[in-house]
Amino acid sequence: MITLAEENYLKAILKLSKNSENSISTNAIADELETKASSVTDMIKKLTDKQLVDYVPYRGVNLSKSGLNKAIEIVRKHRLWEVFLVTKLQFKWDEVHYIAEQLEHIKSQKLVDALDTYLGYPQHDPHGEPIPNKDGQFPKSFSKRLSELEKGSSGQVVGVSQDNQSFLQYLNSLKITLGTSIRVIQKIDFDNSLEITINNESAHISNDVARNLLIKQK
Amino acid sequence: MITLAEENYLKAILKLSKNSENSISTNAIADELETKASSVTDMIKKLTDKQLVDYVPYRGVNLSKSGLNKAIEIVRKHRLWEVFLVTKLQFKWDEVHYIAEQLEHIKSQKLVDALDTYLGYPQHDPHGEPIPNKDGQFPKSFSKRLSELEKGSSGQVVGVSQDNQSFLQYLNSLKITLGTSIRVIQKIDFDNSLEITINNESAHISNDVARNLLIKQK
DNA sequence: TTTAAAATTTAGGTAAATCTAAAAATTAAA
DNA sequence: TTTAATTTTTAGATTTACCTAAATTTTAAA
Ligand SMILES: [Mn+2]
Ligand SMILES: [Mn+2]
Ligand SMILES: [Mn+2]
Ligand SMILES: [Mn+2]
Numbered sequence A, B: 001m002i003t004l005a006e007e008n009y010l011k012a013i014l015k016l017s018k019n020s021e022n023s024i025s026t027n028a029i030a031d032e033l034e035t036k037a038s039s040v041t042d043m044i045k046k047l048t049d050k051q052l053v054d055y056v057p058y059r060g061v062n063l064s065k066s067g068l069n070k071a072i073e074i075v076r077k078h079r080l081w082e083v084f085l086v087t088k089l090q091f092k093w094d095e096v097h098y099i100a101e102q103l104e105h106i107k108s109q110k111l112v113d114a115l116d117t118y119l120g121y122p123q124h125d126p127h128g129e130p131i132p133n134k135d136g137q138f139p140k141s142f143s144k145r146l147s148e149l150e151k152g153s154s155g156q157v158v159g160v161s162q163d164n165q166s167f168l169q170y171l172n173s174l175k176i177t178l179g180t181s182i183r184v185i186q187k188i189d190f191d192n193s194l195e196i197t198i199n200n201e202s203a204h205i206s207n208d209v210a211r212n213l214l215i216k217q218k
Numbered sequence C: 001t002t003t004a005a006a007a008t009t010t011a012g013g014t015a016a017a018t019c020t021a022a023a024a025a026t027t028a029a030a
Numbered sequence D: 001t002t003t004a005a006t007t008t009t010t011a012g013a014t015t016t017a018c019c020t021a022a023a024t025t026t027t028a029a030a
Helices: A004-017 A026-033 A037-050 A067-085 A095-105 A109-119 A165-173 B004-018 B026-033 B037-049 B064-086 B097-103 B109-119 B166-173
Strands: A051-056 A058-061 A154-160 A181-188 A191-196 A201-205 A211-217 B053-056 B058-065 B155-160 B179-187 B193-198 B202-206 B213-215
Touching: A004 A026, A004 A037, A004 A058, A004 A067, A026 A037, A037 A051, A037 A058, A058 A067, A067 A095, A067 A109, A095 A165, A154 A165, B004 B026, B004 B037, B004 B058, B004 B064, B026 B037, B037 B053, B037 B058, B058 B064, B064 B097, B064 B109, B097 B166, B155 B166
Parallel strands: none
Antiparallel strands: A051 A058, A154 A181, A154 A211, A181 A191, A191 A201, B053 B058, B155 B179, B155 B213, B179 B193, B193 B202
């Protein structure tokens, strides 16, 4: 049996793995989960015992095959529940993450599959994040991070790679949502921030924001 | 903050309170939750500290006002989720209890209310059990336990006061479901079992079963 | 290449929720 | 009403998931 805390660690390690080729460090996990490095070391040992991660002391961890499957299953549940909340219960995209953090731990394979069917096998959650299918495959994506776009190029927002409330509410205030057209006007070398237009209105955003906006170019 | 274990204790005490005027004993709670009496004593102390129950050592507990509210809220969530699973996701009535045991602990007032609206404010769950409204009021019930019916009288099954899988599957095998017509043919004094007809087919059921069948007489 | 800083692990501890075994209180039986 | 049985509580442990502080290892700087 896998505990709730263990599930959260696996999910965090998967998320961090998406942004790096290397093993995931203790501190990175501690930051992600807002806990202490010593707690992470403790938990990593438990996950190692259960063969959910491969661990080399002082060198970091990687998800094992079964750990990866488990992590993908949790992400699948999280995102399907977010779709449910938005499409069926009329929640806004900035209101669902916290609740999905709880719902993702409900254990019932039949429930996940029934929910998927009920929702019509969605490929993306309300934030444009890809939903793995029953076999753990993620849909192909053709998006780039806004921070990677050249000066002068443009495209539409198809996703955000973070879904915490304060980030989404900031996007709301900028009038950025899925489908919004964005053009890069200027890239500022000093801090990697960007001058952009949002549906032809100009604005200035930090690299931190640009990195979390997924753009599909025309 | 109220923990998951505390919520389960409150729900158990509410359930036991429905079948007795008196304070609820430590052993009764231990039986209901399949745990040990010493664990119950420990937990009761915590609930007492939080003023969720009134407790007299060796004499049992009762829910306090706030404990009762909390317990009703959990029952409300449990039953609404059961309705969701059956009416929206096509689950059978004997498949939902275990999953609802998990879902009842999801914390979000907005979610409960949105779910209630989405389901059309149902008054009863898939087992005929009453669903308290937003204010904690249970709908009025006009049913009796089958075990309380006189010899010769009859009625329709409108609910079951237990929803564990083995009980429901036994009912399935007897061809008893919500709406089934039952008549009491004979009451056996020796063990309080009953000779009945189920849609005019005769059968013999124990008092244990009869006590958990809710009948509405014509 | 030695030293200082940063990252990681270990040691020792806490709180929640459980357990077994023993003690104390209540209830039922003789 | 005394004794025996039953119920309940207490004492002492265990497991999970955390924490702080100290020790160790790795990395970066001088
Ligand atoms: Mn989310
Ligand atoms: Mn999301
Ligand atoms: Mn139930
Ligand atoms: Mn039910």
